Amino acid sequence: xxxxxxxxxxxxxxxxxxxxxxxxxxxxxxxxxxxxxxxxxxxxxxxxxxxxxxxxxxxxxxxxxxxxxxxxxxxxxxxxxxxxxxxxxxxxxxxxxxxxxxxxxxxxxxxx
Amino acid sequence: xxxxxxxxxxxxxxxxxxxxxxxxxxxxxxxxxxxxxxxxxxxxxxxxxxxxxxxxxxxxxxxxxxxxxxxxxxxxxxxxxxxxxxxxxxxxxxxxxxxxxxxxxxxxxxxxxxxxxxxxxxxx
Numbered sequence: 001x002x003x004x005x006x007x008x009x010x011x012x013x014x015x016x017x018x019x020x021x022x023x024x025x026x027x028x029x030x031x032x033x034x035x036x037x038x039x040x041x042x043x044x045x046x047x048x049x050x051x052x053x054x055x056x057x058x059x060x061x062x063x064x065x066x067x068x069x070x071x072x073x074x075x076x077x078x079x080x081x082x083x084x085x086x087x088x089x090x091x092x093x094x095x096x097x098x099x100x101x102x103x104x105x106x107x108x109x110x111x112x
Numbered sequence: 113x114x115x116x117x118x119x120x121x122x123x124x125x126x127x128x129x130x131x132x133x134x135x136x137x138x139x140x141x142x143x144x145x146x147x148x149x150x151x152x153x154x155x156x157x158x159x160x161x162x163x164x165x166x167x168x169x170x171x172x173x174x175x176x177x178x179x180x181x182x183x184x185x186x187x188x189x190x191x192x193x194x195x196x197x198x199x200x201x202x203x204x205x206x207x208x209x210x211x212x213x214x215x216x217x218x219x220x221x222x223x224x225x226x227x228x229x230x231x232x233x234x235x236x
Binding site for chain 1: 158160171173174207215
């Protein structure tokens with residue numbers, strides 16, 4: 001089971017702003033490890049959306065933004081569009097046991 | 113543009129060994145990146161399996177470590193996954209991905225290029 005917890009689903013109307021939380025603990029986000037975010041459209045591989053908490057790779061719209069504070073991180077999508085309907089995952093490093101990259105539980109974003 | 117392509121059997125018998133290969137094109141596997149395997153059971157979330165560097169150094173998910181072996185073939189620009197003693201719980205889409213070094217110690221990564229994924233079903 002994942003050590004990073006996300007809400008199962010969030011929804012919003014086109015043009016609205018939605019946020020997705022990623023809650024960790026003192027062995028991952030709270031230990032200072034950075035958070036990365038991925039978008040997974042139906043039937044496709046994950047796509048890197050945000051790296052290093054708040055950095056966008058080339059080609060990712062600035063409607064997507066990330067932040068981190070304490071033991072949590074957040075992904076915000078402003079000006080929600082129909083094409084944003086997808087699953088979103090956070091990812092970080094966890095130092096418990098022998099250490100490992102870990103993913104969040106995933107959040108389904110629905111555009112109403 | 114780096115591309116990754118997974119290949120291997122789509123059906124493995126219980127207690128058998130799952131074997132997959134990831135071919136890398138558009139870039140060298142000997143670059144300063146790590147190469148990972150990630151899996152996703154049907155309808156579920158992502159799970160990191162492990163990674164390898166071109167030198168042969170590896171890191172594995174502690175929960176799978178006893179059953180996983182990742183190897184690299186620099187001459188073919190590819191890396192491979194072996195998962196032993198499989199059960200139905202290992203049924204998943206398996207992805208290979210390029211890991212960018214974000215932190216060296218401990219080995220923080222993020223994944224910028226992914227293969228399309230291949231479904232492996234464990235069933236008799």
